[in-house]
Amino acid sequence: MSAKMVIQELAELLKLHQELNKQASLKVEAVKANDVSTLGQIIKEEARLIRAAQQADAKRVKEARAFMIEKGEGEEDVTIASMLPLVSHDETVVLKKLQRALLKEVDQLKEQNEQNRELLEESLRFVNLSLDLMVPQAEDVHYTQPHQKNEQTELFSRSVFDSKA
Known part of the structure; x- marks a missing residue:
């Protein structure tokens, strides 16, 4: 028996990781453009690709064990x-090539995901800053003595969202 099935599954994993890298690149652009609907579509496609990659990896493990x-x-x-000592020279060359290419794609995906994480964190900081600027703080509106309390101070100290609603 040759390692043909293992090679096929590795090739499939490589193809799926390349697609994941394309989606990660598209995600960067969607985050930069603040395009939430496109981002949602990209995330759905990524989830589909991840499931396919998990299935392909399970098949690879099964074929390699067999x-x-x-x-x-x-x-x-x-x-x-x-496996390398047990396969032909041609299969050794193909397996090593696929292994290097897959490792390269995985590393690239890790870098891309890290960049996406940083972009999303920066976007979240911007949203929080914008919310802070939009909601007036009680001390920004007027000043009262700490021992004095009035209705207006209580009004501004409440949250923007009514938790009792």
Whole structure:
């Protein structure tokens, strides 16, 4: 038996990670443009791709274990490195190439997700700052002595949202 099925599943994983990277790039643009509807669509597509990647990885693990069992090796801790001595030269070249490409895509996805996280945090800080500027603070409106209390002070000390509603 060859490692053909493992190679096919690795190729599928690579393709899915490339698609995830494209979606992550689109997400950056949607966040920068403050396009919430597009961002929602991108997140749905990402969720679909993640599920597909999980399924492809499960298939890869299954095929790799089956390959190792057929070759008379243990089925635990099946990695590409553990498969290399058992495959032909051509398959070794393909497996190594796919492994490098997949690692590159995963690293790129990590960087992209970190950038997206930072952009979203910055957007959240901006929203919070905007809300702080829109809601007047009691001490900004007028000053009263700490021991004096009146209705107007109580009015401004309440939250913008009525929690009893």
